[in-house]
Amino acid sequence: MFVLSPKSEPARIAGFYTLCSTSIELASLPQELIKRLPRYPDVPAVLIGRLARDVAFPGVGSLLLADALTRCVRVSTQIAASVIVVDSKGDAATSFYSKLGFISLPRIPHRMFLPVATAEKL
Numbered sequence: 001m002f003v004l005s006p007k008s009e010p011a012r013i014a015g016f017y018t019l020c021s022t023s024i025e026l027a028s029l030p031q032e033l034i035k036r037l038p039r040y041p042d043v044p045a046v047l048i049g050r051l052a053r054d055v056a057f058p059g060v061g062s063l064l065l066a067d068a069l070t071r072c073v074r075v076s077t078q079i080a081a082s083v084i085v086v087d088s089k090g091d092a093a094t095s096f097y098s099k100l101g102f103i104s105l106p107r108i109p110h111r112m113f114l115p116v117a118t119a120e121k122l
Helices: 059-079 092-099 115-121
Strands: 001-006 014-025 042-053 084-088 111-115
Touching: 001 059, 014 059, 014 084, 014 092, 042 059, 059 084, 084 115, 092 111, 111 115
Parallel strands: 042 084
Antiparallel strands: 001 014, 014 042, 084 111
8 A cells, every 4th residue: 555644744644545466358448459469368457456535635636646657657567567457436536537548448337447558658
């Protein structure tokens, strides 16, 4: 777990996120992405398992996601992950992730992904 705390209140949690490895069924990804991936049944991925912030800290969610994406890109070279996955909980979260380029997986409600190559550009 990665935790962000303000310097002025180190015991207070402004936000946090978790990362773990996962996989996505190749067939669930868009065809244009499948063309660029190896033909294994499952695609290695990094899951941002939970990302949350204290409402008293507006803007922290974007900072946490930027840090998470940086870590995902870095680790993707070690575990051969091709995509980053999130589970968006509700319309606000879906909108938040969509603005950064995450794409919904039609077969899995509330699951979204971002190619690692896109995250590298962010």
